[in-house]
Amino acid sequence: MIEATGLTKRYGAYRALDRVSFEVRRGEVVGFLGPNGAGKSTTMRILTCYLSATSGSVKVHGYDVFDEPLAVREKIGYLPQRAQMYGEMGVLEYLRFVADVRGIDVTSFNKRMRNIVEVCGLGTVLGKDIRQLSHGYRQRVGLGQALIHNPPILILDEPTSDLDPNEKAEVIEYIKEIGKDRTVILSTHNLAEVEEACARAIIISKGRVVADGAIDEVRARGGRVRYQVLVDEKAALRGTAPSSADVEAALAKIQGAISVKELPTDDRCHGFTLLGNKGSDLRGEIFKLCVDKGWVLLEMRRDIQKLEDVFKSLTKGDEVADRLRTAAPDEDEESEDEGLEDDESEDEESDASEDEESDDDADEKDSKKEDA
Amino acid sequence: MSTTLNIAKREFRSYFDSPVAYVVICLSLFGLGGVFFNYHGGFWQANRASLEQLFVQIPRALSSIVVPVITMRLIAEEKRSGTLEMLITLPVKDAEVILGKFLGAWGLVLVLIAATAIYPVMMFGSPWNLGSLDSGPVAAGYLGLALYSAAAVSIGLLISALTESQIIAFFVTFVVLFFLHLVGAGAVLSMLPQKAEYALAFISFDTRLSSFMRGLVNTRDVIYFISITFGCLIGSFWALERRKWN
Numbered sequence: 142m143i144e145a146t147g148l149t150k151r152y153g154a155y156r157a158l159d160r161v162s163f164e165v166r167r168g169e170v171v172g173f174l175g176p177n178g179a180g181k182s183t184t185m186r187i188l189t190c191y192l193s194a195t196s197g198s199v200k201v202h203g204y205d206v207f208d209e210p211l212a213v214r215e216k217i218g219y220l221p222q223r224a225q226m227y228g229e230m231g232v233l234e235y236l237r238f239v240a241d242v243r244g245i246d247v248t249s250f251n252k253r254m255r256n257i258v259e260v261c262g263l264g265t266v267l268g269k270d271i272r273q274l275s276h277g278y279r280q281r282v283g284l285g286q287a288l289i290h291n292p293p294i295l296i297l298d299e300p301t302s303d304l305d306p307n308e309k310a311e312v313i314e315y316i317k318e319i320g321k322d323r324t325v326i327l328s329t330h331n332l333a334e335v336e337e338a339c340a341r342a343i344i345i346s347k348g349r350v351v352a353d354g355a356i357d358e359v360r361a362r363g364g365r366v367r368y369q370v371l372v373d374e375k376a377a378l379r380g381t382a383p384s385s386a387d388v389e390a391a392l393a394k395i396q397g398a399i400s401v402k403e404l405p406t407d408d409r410c411h412g413f414t415l416l417g418n419k420g421s422d423l424r425g426e427i428f429k430l431c432v433d434k435g436w437v438l439l440e441m442r443r444d445i446q447k448l449e450d451v452f453k454s455l456t457k458g459d460e461v462a463d464r465l466r467t468a469a470p471d472e473d474e475e476s477e478d479e480g481l482e483d484d485e486s487e488d489e490e491s492d493a494s495e496d497e498e499s500d501d502d503a504d505e506k507d508s509k510k511e512d513a
Numbered sequence: 514m515s516t517t518l519n520i521a522k523r524e525f526r527s528y529f530d531s532p533v534a535y536v537v538i539c540l541s542l543f544g545l546g547g548v549f550f551n552y553h554g555g556f557w558q559a560n561r562a563s564l565e566q567l568f569v570q571i572p573r574a575l576s577s578i579v580v581p582v583i584t585m586r587l588i589a590e591e592k593r594s595g596t597l598e599m600l601i602t603l604p605v606k607d608a609e610v611i612l613g614k615f616l617g618a619w620g621l622v623l624v625l626i627a628a629t630a631i632y633p634v635m636m637f638g639s640p641w642n643l644g645s646l647d648s649g650p651v652a653a654g655y656l657g658l659a660l661y662s663a664a665a666v667s668i669g670l671l672i673s674a675l676t677e678s679q680i681i682a683f684f685v686t687f688v689v690l691f692f693l694h695l696v697g698a699g700a701v702l703s704m705l706p707q708k709a710e711y712a713l714a715f716i717s718f719d720t721r722l723s724s725f726m727r728g729l730v731n732t733r734d735v736i737y738f739i740s741i742t743f744g745c746l747i748g749s750f751w752a753l754e755r756r757k758w759n
Contacts (some may be wrong), residue, residue: 186598189602190602191598191601191757192756192757193757193758211604211605211606214605215604217602219602221598221602223595225594225596225598225599226596227523227527227596229527229530230527239603241515241519242519242603242604242605243603243604244515244516244604283599286599
């Protein structure tokens, strides 16, 4: 459905995208994740033929975005970031205008409108001017215009930005509904939305794809297991109740523990998050520790790392300055000749490993600080 | 072509969705009426059944305020507000966007020009019936105004496509159009060497419009206005395409 190969976009010396490659298959709902300035909107704009890539190619529904932009635009519905529409127009008037430009006749428009009004919840605002609508309703109108021609592909660029939590939840519900029968790319930096609405995530950082796969696979890329431990600070089975420093020091000594961080809790217990290596299970060790010390273990939970943690570790240090370096022409030509796939996978690996290391370092430093 | 007309229709209607069209048309007719009948004695002092004075004043009024106001928002405002992205990612060609916007804005100016026909109709027809009017210079005058307004709107469109600021678009359009009138003024031309005088007279709106006012449709003048219009439309298209590569 969508096939991007070696997409690079430069604004002068600034490299917004650096050999980005990915593929989105028919019927997938894909979360396109990245921090602000990572290159998400630039990618969306290239996919929708608003911008041209400096190098690389994109095929949407079999059409090249550079050679056949009109055919591509006919196949996609696009909701840009902070969907801006003509405020002086009425909602129905605006949707009619979009339908006219897309060459939809009145009968088909009326038929589509019934569905759009139902899916996007526009029934109460059809007669209003767009400028009178709240952000949430504007986003719904934006979704409506993107769906007016019943496109097989939907590209949504941060559809929930500027919305309140209720409106966000509603828009995500609409996206889930819409995504049942079409390909959707949801660009966002809100991880909860991706976890809720998407089966697959592509994470972009510093203009490069740093992770691409099913949500569980991406989560697993973090390579950690998180344990949450709550120990009673008022009572103990033997001796006196433990202090926070005692618990932290003891947890840090468990073999396989990468880092220990204290959690904010009330005055009844000490709470800690302990990170262990992927595939490890330290629950037994933690339980034994509490039994040996005579502490009262109030709660222990083990879970695979959250997508949020993976996202943080993969996109940490996404300084814009990293991309301000101007690549020498030779270096660029060389890398393009060498085959993009290899380059990218190397880049991804090195990025990910560097980030993991830096994350480890940071966690260890945190732990040491607290020890001190 | 239907896409172009859809964009033009939306653009044209948008002027009437805000007070812009009403204010511009009313103030222009009021101002023009005042100037035509009273400025330097106006129509009555001339003592001739002629609209020449009207055809002199209309382009100046259009260039000084109407065209800059109408064209300043065409692309600049769409770029600033983000509606351009929404429009361009529909299945439309950049050329259709430019042409549609041009036709929408030119349409409004033509409505205003057509509204000025109320003066000859009332004066030389009903109710005052001041005598018979030579229709040749009037028709030629209106043809000249239509051609001139196409050129002026296309200049405004080009400037609007080059900036994201409506204010800058307004002032630059005003200055360029003012310059194109000013260089045709006799006082300015008389101060210059003959070659410069000839060159400036060649590009001056006033010089080009003078033959239309006399009832003479000169091919060179027609080609001049059409050339400016096409040149600026092509320039606007490039300015819009520029976003892809910058």
